Amino acid sequence: MGATRLVLADMCKTYRRAFTLGPISLTVTEGVTCLVGPNGAGKSTLFRLAAGVDRPTSGSVRLETDDAGQGLGYLPQEPQLPGSATCEEFLHYVAWLQRIPRQRRSEAVELVLDQVGLSDRRSSRIRELSGGMRRRLGIGHALVHGPALVLLDEPTVGLDPKQRIGLRQTVGQVSQNRIVLVATHLVEDVRGLADRVIVLNEGAVVYDGDVPGLERLAEPDAAGDTDLERAIAGLMGDSE
Numbered sequence: 050m051g052a053t054r055l056v057l058a059d060m061c062k063t064y065r066r067a068f069t070l071g072p073i074s075l076t077v078t079e080g081v082t083c084l085v086g087p088n089g090a091g092k093s094t095l096f097r098l099a100a101g102v103d104r105p106t107s108g109s110v111r112l113e114t115d116d117a118g119q120g121l122g123y124l125p126q127e128p129q130l131p132g133s134a135t136c137e138e139f140l141h142y143v144a145w146l147q148r149i150p151r152q153r154r155s156e157a158v159e160l161v162l163d164q165v166g167l168s169d170r171r172s173s174r175i176r177e178l179s180g181g182m183r184r185r186l187g188i189g190h191a192l193v194h195g196p197a198l199v200l201l202d203e204p205t206v207g208l209d210p211k212q213r214i215g216l217r218q219t220v221g222q223v224s225q226n227r228i229v230l231v232a233t234h235l236v237e238d239v240r241g242l243a244d245r246v247i248v249l250n251e252g253a254v255v256y257d258g259d260v261p262g263l264e265r266l267a268e269p270d271a272a273g274d275t276d277l278e279r280a281i282a283g284l285m286g287d288s289e
């Protein structure tokens with residue numbers, strides 16, 4: 050897979066003058082970028098724009114990739130998975146939905162089962178899986194067609210600490226050679242996952258950089274358990 054970039058150029062999205070996201074100009078490259086911000090900051094709006102299901106009011110959003118037809122993968126916050134299907138059956142069905150030719154479907158399913166660490170659970174019914182495995186299968190669902198851009202909405206919510214660690218490892222592995230955008234409220238996800246962090250507050254980008262750079266913004270005597278938490282809370286201003 051070649052170099053992929055998501056390019057936002059002077060992009061604005063306004064909802065009936067009540068809320069404006071932007072203007073934002075930035076380029077997201079391969080790896081994991083975490084999108085952090087309080088409720089209403091504009092994370093879902095940015096996801097919709099990145100996915101192309103919504104259009105900016107002004108400026109542009111472009112996915113540039115060398116690979117034709119790679120498209121998009123999306124893990125919603127509450128993925129609906131058919132409990133009585135096995136992992137393998139479900140992924141085969143997704144591969145069919147994604148119009149992967151019949152002769153390539155088994156190979157695509159094998160690859161994804163391996164990527165999300167479910168090869169040995171291929172014959173398990175989905176309702177028998179743990180919450181963490183189900184979430185990994187949800188990521189698998191987003192990956193079957195080999196998308197250049199993957200959007201994960203709160204992927205670790207509701208998981209126990211061990212499951213969260215497993216899921217972060219999976220996300221890290223699948224982010225090679227593609228852009229993974231993760232919307233999250235969880236500071237631990239940012240530390241464990243992010244190559245890059247974009248903090249949004251009231252529709253504006255208030256930080257864009259790496260985790261150590263964000264930690265350095267922490268006010269030593271501010272409330273919070275870690276520098277990362279103090280830094281993010283500090284960027285939220287009075288809105289929290």
Ligand SMILES: Nc1ncnc2c1ncn2[C@@H]1O[C@H](COP(=O)(O)OP(=O)(O)OP(=O)(O)O)[C@@H](O)[C@H]1O
Binds near residue numbers: 089
């Ligand atoms: N279709 C819409 N029409 C009008 N306003 C909208 C629409 N979608 C979102 N908004 C408003 O835009 C703002 C940003 O919403 P958005 O859902 O992007 O925030 P968020 O950061 O994803 O929040 P959360 O963490 O709660 O999901 C909110 O004030 C919301 O009410």
